[in-house]
Amino acid sequence: MMQSTTPLLSLAIWCPIAFGILVLAFGRDDNPSRVRMLALVGALISFMVTLPIVRHFDNAAHGMQFVEKLSWIERLNAFYALGVDGIAMWLIPLTAFITVIVVIAAWEVIEKNVAQYMGAFLILSGLMIGVFCATDGLLFYVFFEATLIPMYIIVGVWGGPNRVYAAFKFFLYTLMGSLLTLLAIIYLYLHSGHSFEIATWHALPLSQAAQNFLFIAFLMAFAVKVPMWPVHTWLPDAHVEAPTGGSVVLAAIMLKLGAYGFLRFSLPIAPDASHVFAPMMITLSLIAVIYIGLVALVQKDMKKLVAYSSIAHMGFVTLGFFMFNEMAAQGAIVQMISHGFISAAMFLCIGVLYDRVHSREIADYGGVVNTMPKFAALFVLFSMANCGLPATSGFVGEFMVILGAVKFNFWIGMLAATALIFGAAYSLWMVKRVVFGAVTHDHVAKLTDLNRREFLILGSLAIAVIAMGLLPAPFTDAMQVSVADLLKHVAVPKLLP
Numbered sequence: 001m002m003q004s005t006t007p008l009l010s011l012a013i014w015c016p017i018a019f020g021i022l023v024l025a026f027g028r029d030d031n032p033s034r035v036r037m038l039a040l041v042g043a044l045i046s047f048m049v050t051l052p053i054v055r056h057f058d059n060a061a062h063g064m065q066f067v068e069k070l071s072w073i074e075r076l077n078a079f080y081a082l083g084v085d086g087i088a089m090w091l092i093p094l095t096a097f098i099t100v101i102v103v104i105a106a107w108e109v110i111e112k113n114v115a116q117y118m119g120a121f122l123i124l125s126g127l128m129i130g131v132f133c134a135t136d137g138l139l140f141y142v143f144f145e146a147t148l149i150p151m152y153i154i155v156g157v158w159g160g161p162n163r164v165y166a167a168f169k170f171f172l173y174t175l176m177g178s179l180l181t182l183l184a185i186i187y188l189y190l191h192s193g194h195s196f197e198i199a200t201w202h203a204l205p206l207s208q209a210a211q212n213f214l215f216i217a218f219l220m221a222f223a224v225k226v227p228m229w230p231v232h233t234w235l236p237d238a239h240v241e242a243p244t245g246g247s248v249v250l251a252a253i254m255l256k257l258g259a260y261g262f263l264r265f266s267l268p269i270a271p272d273a274s275h276v277f278a279p280m281m282i283t284l285s286l287i288a289v290i291y292i293g294l295v296a297l298v299q300k301d302m303k304k305l306v307a308y309s310s311i312a313h314m315g316f317v318t319l320g321f322f323m324f325n326e327m328a329a330q331g332a333i334v335q336m337i338s339h340g341f342i343s344a345a346m347f348l349c350i351g352v353l354y355d356r357v358h359s360r361e362i363a364d365y366g367g368v369v370n371t372m373p374k375f376a377a378l379f380v381l382f383s384m385a386n387c388g389l390p391a392t393s394g395f396v397g398e399f400m401v402i403l404g405a406v407k408f409n410f411w412i413g414m415l416a417a418t419a420l421i422f423g424a425a426y427s428l429w430m431v432k433r434v435v436f437g438a439v440t441h442d443h444v445a446k447l448t449d450l451n452r453r454e455f456l457i458l459g460s461l462a463i464a465v466i467a468m469g470l471l472p473a474p475f476t477d478a479m480q481v482s483v484a485d486l487l488k489h490v491a492v493p494k495l496l497p
Contacts, residue, residue, distance in 0.1 A: 008053050008066050009082040009133045012092055013126045016046040016099065020122030027115020036107055039118035043103045046125065047096040057089050059477050062485055064135060064199075072139070078196045081136040086482035087263050087333060088132040090475055091256060094340045095132070097464075098252045099125040101457050102245040105348055108453070109244070109355055110158065117158060121245060124150035131257050137185050137196040140264075141178075144221075144257060148174055151246065151254065159241040166234075166241035173234040177224035184217035188269070202268045202489065211273035218266045219277075225258025228318060229288045232311050239307035240360075244351030247303065251310045251343035256336050259317045263333075263486065267321065271490040274322065281322040286415050288315030293422030297429065302353075302360045305430055306346045309386060312419060313339050319416060320401040324490060328404025329483045330476055335397025337475060338385075338468060342394055345382040345461040349375070352454055353434075357443050362430060367439035371447040376435045378450075378458045383431045385465045387423035393468035 019042025027035035057065060064083025072080040084092065102121050110117045127150070130143035148171055156167035187210075188201045195201075206214070224231045235255075239247045267274050289312050296308035313335065320332025352375060353368070354360055369376035385392035388399070398420065406413030439445045450458065468475065 006052075007068050008049070008056075009068055009084060009092075009129075011049040012046070012053065012096065013082075013130045013133060015049050015126070016042060016096070016122040016129075017126035019043070019046065020119040020126070023115050023122060024119035027119065029112065029114060032111070032114040035115045035118060036103075039103050039122065040100075042122055043096075043100040043125075046122070047093065047100050050093040050096045050129075053084065053089065054093055057084075057086075057478060059086065060481060062481060067135075072136070076138070076196070077194050078138045079136045080139060081197065082133040083135040084133055086479035087486070088260065089478050090337050091132045091253075091260065091340075092129050094337055095125055095128050095253050098249060098340060098344055101344060101348070101460065102248055104453060104457050105248070105351065106243075106245050109351075113157065117154070117243075117245075120150040120154050121249065124154075124249065128253050128257065132260060135198050137188065137198050137201065139196070140198070141182065141185055144261075145175070145178060147254065147257065151250065154246040154249075155238055155242045158243040159246070161241075162237070163241045166237040169234045170238040173224050173227075173231065174221075177231070178221040180217040181221040184214050187214070198264065204269070206270070208272060208276075211270035212276065215266055215270040215273035215277055218261065218270075222258040222261040222266065223284075225261070226255055226314050226318060227258070227311060228284050228315070229292060229311070232288070232292070235311060236304050236307040239310075239347075240301060240303050244347060244354070247307075247347040247351075248344045251307075251347060252340040255310065255314055256340065259314065259321075259332075259336055262318065262321050267490050268486060274490060275324075278322040278324070281318060282412060285315045285319035285322070286412070288312055289319065289416060289419045290422065293419055293426065296426040297422065299426075300362055302350045302362055302430060302434070303347070304360075305362075305426060306343065306350065306386075309346075309423070309426065310339070310343050312422070313343075313386075316398055316401050316416070316419065319412075320404060323404055323408040323412075324487060325404050325407055326480075326483055326487060327407065328401050329487060330479055331397045331400025331402075331404055333397075333479050333483070334393075334400060334472060334475055338393035338397050338465075341461055341464045341468065342382060342385045342392075345378075345458060345465065346386060348458060348461070349379045349382060352450065352458075356447055362433050364441060365434040365444060366441065367437050367444055368435045368447065370439050371444060372449045374450045374455060375458075378462055379435060380431055381462055382458075382465065383427040385469070387427040388420050391466065391469045393465045393472075395469060396472045 068082040070080040072078045127147045134140035152171045192200050292312045299305035316335050317332045320328040385394040388394045402417050405416045
């Protein structure tokens, strides 16, 4: 465990939160340009403070790095304890980077309550980074639940016509799922001699019944957040009604909080139960990959199609976790990072079209390439990455999971590989109807191509998608030791003697 002299993780968490509060305190709608500039400066500084974490991270080190620990609630023996390992490291700069993208994307689009919009995203960014850094169970739970509040406000205030329904559904699903997790945290706290330290919980000898309870309790929260089938129904509604920035953060980062929870809680705390429930988890993941892929194929709304696509891609993530081999687990984490870039880009592309036409219906487009060639090129690239084209980031994670699945069981690997076919089907079918062909509508003929701001954000994501596809080593090298340690821990029984 490496102690940090500079509180890099605290800076990564509290810098965006501080700027978010500043934006809320001093932002006025009568001067929105100053609000936007302050929010952009805050987002850029918040991103810059995450870069030393990447630079100074030791790929060969075991355990947590950049550790911080301060007394928080003495009576409960709870600590403000932070640390990061190879599993979480890349998710921190990814969160900060996506926040910069969201702030720039909203520059001209959000005209009312600009300060509240920007402030909500900055605060949400800090809270999500807190989830990835917390090594105290109570602190993790506080950050995990607190992320609901800004997202609830974002969907409920700046969303579409049914925004209140979608916001309530999102909030209730995720909150109800987390209540059983709170019971699990209390049980572990009492069973470990009044300690909230997650590492202490990892070492607890537990009975099979206790492990089964804990696994199901954590599953309730994390499965809803991912979301896994069949508790996925809140996500398409939330995506369709959310503003573009809300959809971007929801898909790119918030879904990863649930997947990360499996790695930090379910697998290491209840390893024997993880093996017992693995067949169920693999089955649910394959249903998400195959069935939800077919559901995406029949969607008429572009945002709904990409929302269902996200559920199918996150099915790959949970599939990779429960086959207990390094290739699949590393592939699943790579898929988490890659999906952050690709889903953000897809929702931003749909946002670009919506800002011009105010429709997300596929039937309202056709021949967009004739009037928006730059946009069309980037949209096709992201759609190809979404269906796993080699040399894009979308290929790396899916290919690693499929290799790991074949090693685990050939038939599971073959079923997982069908996702590449379904992914190509719904992605390219959408591209064909939206981008190619003759111009069939007058409003499409009047479309203008990407402006500098839009080209900057989509171009940045295109570079990230291609760079990760061509050179995945920095991502896989960082997580290799942590994944190996986790799987070694999960392989050893933790039952009471």
